[in-house]
Amino acid sequence: MKWAIDPAHSQIQFAVKHLGISTVRGTFEQFSGTIEEDNGQVASVNVDIDVNSINTGAAQRDGHLKSADFFDTAEYPTASFLLTKFDRVGTDVTASGELTIRGATHPITLKGDIGGPATDPYGNQKVSATLETKFSRKEWGLVWNVALEAGGVLVSDDVRMSIDIQAAPAV
Secondary structure (H helix, E strand, C coil): CEEEECHHHCEEEEEEEECCCEEEEEEECCEEEEEEEECCEEEEEEEEEEHHHEECCCHHHHHHHHCCCCCCCCCCCEEEEEEEEEEEECCEEEEEEEEEECCEEEEEEEEEEEEEEEECCCCCEEEEEEEEEEEEHHHHCCCCCCECCCCCECEEEEEEEEEEEEEEECC
16 A cells, blocks of 8 residues: 655654754655555655755744755755665554765664554544654765854754654555
């Protein structure tokens, strides 16, 4: 069975420490993806993210994140994830795959849980997943930073990403 991610009921969020004391959070508002099952087991997951849809709640910061200092969306408008391995114990899952940002592809592992299938009030089947990971942004060429006078840097290297998706049968 093939499932399509429902962006109206899904989110891809990230969080990065700023000045070493606060956390800046953001979302990617446009993305699409599919999940394929084979005999009830997840066989593939493909997700494409429109990096230009980044939203941190501050237009000036979003513009800087889209620039060549960070995502370089003029050259690399899309980030993607391709599943390479999926392990499930009950509702707990580990999804390993290849994350591509700025044309660089590296392995990443997300952990979380899945739900469903369930039937909505209209008789439609749904499945869900909540997954989290932490990775070094420098691995993907996101190296811009400013050294702080008191020590440390403006933007942390560590990025925390959380994904909440709901999917319905693909048509």
